[in-house]
Amino acid sequence: MSDPIDWVSLSGRRAKGKRPEYFEDPALDRLYSTVFGLAAEVSALRERQDTIERLLETNGVLRREDIESYEPDREAGEERGLATRAYVSRIMRGFQQHVEAMEADDPPIMDVVERLSRE
Structure with a gap:
């Protein structure tokens, strides 16, 4: 039998190069990294659950x-593709709403800026 895999050690590995920074506060980058890592894990669990449900429905028993x-x-x-797209859409909805507000022809903040610039 081969040596067992040291998952804890493997999880601590780092990619080469500098980690990308998207926000001024590095804590936000870490938070989003954690949230999206958890979202990926939940997605994998959802697919595994779907597999289990389908196998039970077809065979009535399960084997690993x-x-x-x-x-x-x-x-x-x-x-699964539709379910995953819906899941990602729900997770990303807050970001999407923010982008939509920024792209709007008449975002509320611009009304204020325009009024102030005319005064």
Whole structure:
């Protein structure tokens, strides 16, 4: 049997190069990194749960080997794709609303700026 994988050690590995910074406060970058990491884990769990549900429905029993080797057919893949897109949309909705407000032809803050500049 091969050596066990040291997942804790592997999780501490760092990518080469400087970590990208998106916000002035590095704590925000770390927070968003954590949130999106958790979102990815939840997404993976949702797919695994879907696999388990489909196998139970089809076979009535579960074996870990069946779960690990499961490959969704086209219909299941499309359903998963739609579910994942809806999930990501829900997570990103706050960001999307912010972008929409910035891109609006008449964002509220611009009304104030225009009024002040005329006075």
